[in-house]
Amino acid sequence: MVKLNRQEILNILDGYDKENLTIATLGSHTSLHILKGAKEEGFNTAVVCEKGREIPYQRFKVADEYIIVDKFKDIINSEVQQKLRDMNSIVIPHGSFVAYAGLDSIENDFHVPMFGNRDILRWESDRDLERKLMNESGIRIPNKYKNHLDIDRTVMVKFPGARGGKGYFVASSAKEFDEKIKVMLEREWIEREDIEKAHIEEYVSGCNYCIHYFYSALNDEVEVLGMDSRYESNIDGLVRIPAKDQLEIGLNPSYVITGNHPVVMRESLLPQVFDIGDKLVESAKKFVPPGMNGPFCLQSLCTDDLEIVVFEMSARTDGGSNTFMHASAYSYLLFGEFMSMGRRIAREIKNGVREDRLNLIIT
Numbered sequence: 001m002v003k004l005n006r007q008e009i010l011n012i013l014d015g016y017d018k019e020n021l022t023i024a025t026l027g028s029h030t031s032l033h034i035l036k037g038a039k040e041e042g043f044n045t046a047v048v049c050e051k052g053r054e055i056p057y058q059r060f061k062v063a064d065e066y067i068i069v070d071k072f073k074d075i076i077n078s079e080v081q082q083k084l085r086d087m088n089s090i091v092i093p094h095g096s097f098v099a100y101a102g103l104d105s106i107e108n109d110f111h112v113p114m115f116g117n118r119d120i121l122r123w124e125s126d127r128d129l130e131r132k133l134m135n136e137s138g139i140r141i142p143n144k145y146k147n148h149l150d151i152d153r154t155v156m157v158k159f160p161g162a163r164g165g166k167g168y169f170v171a172s173s174a175k176e177f178d179e180k181i182k183v184m185l186e187r188e189w190i191e192r193e194d195i196e197k198a199h200i201e202e203y204v205s206g207c208n209y210c211i212h213y214f215y216s217a218l219n220d221e222v223e224v225l226g227m228d229s230r231y232e233s234n235i236d237g238l239v240r241i242p243a244k245d246q247l248e249i250g251l252n253p254s255y256v257i258t259g260n261h262p263v264v265m266r267e268s269l270l271p272q273v274f275d276i277g278d279k280l281v282e283s284a285k286k287f288v289p290p291g292m293n294g295p296f297c298l299q300s301l302c303t304d305d306l307e308i309v310v311f312e313m314s315a316r317t318d319g320g321s322n323t324f325m326h327a328s329a330y331s332y333l334l335f336g337e338f339m340s341m342g343r344r345i346a347r348e349i350k351n352g353v354r355e356d357r358l359n360l361i362i363t
């Protein structure tokens, strides 16, 4: 397969009527604030929507145009791409877009200008590439174990693919690892071939902060726009049960994300927050040009030594940005007006048009 040439995308962008751009995305994940933010900044909006899933966009009145498809993955069909280009669309990627369109198609077959960096999406999806980027940045990440026989403390065991924490477990010895693998197989939460791909990392005991950054390539500035913590089933329900009952019922914890809470951090931790964001942006420029470009998220745990340990990154708008569809404490500090991640994206595109530097932020 031949990777799309960035110049080809910039040529398509060149042919667009810049006074009449549409901001488009797949109807799922974070599309409500992407579309709402685009409307607030004066753009036309389009949603590519799976049949039967159009209700939220109609009821919240955030989409001007609907491209209804049988399946989400049809966003990569050539007719859909043509419709998007006909509307002068810039597509905003998010987690569901990546999952349904697929990385290969986004890199090779999706001939529609996108905001952000289409090449970096592979780096966040592949655990080894993700760790490489974070390691090279000098960010503190959990230590990795090569073999389950080396387990000498509490570890978290994860499996490939975005599965919302399903099948993940905690173990403190090789024996416990084997026992829990058996349970996960029985529950059909993992398959046999997943076992050798198990990713074993140091369990970090701390509070969860998912930090939503925006890197403005136009201003060469890293902004902190919001923070959330995850609401995960069944672990967040399990901890409401008294400890002695937890032992008796013998439930295994799971980490299936079901929602998000907005949070703020102790102010004294903010220098660390900016430091790790800046570092990641610098290494992304080096390893995956043009770098972070737009929204990214560092999912972290803050220990009682007040160290922020990053266990995961998203290199596009992350689901937790739904906690500030209007504003967060941080986006208000910076902008003094309602500013969601979606609106910030639209504002960057608007500035790109005004300054005639759109080619810097489109891939």
Ligand code: ADP
Binding pocket: 142, 156, 158, 161, 162, 163, 164, 165, 166, 168, 201, 202, 203, 204, 205, 208, 230, 232, 255, 257, 299, 301, 311, 312
């Ligand atoms: P996914 O990408 O599949 O959603 P994550 O890597 O985000 O999975 O992990 C799911 C959840 O597991 C996190 O939100 C966090 O609560 C917990 N978690 C992940 N890594 C660690 C770790 N190293 N130590 C402690 N808890 C962790």
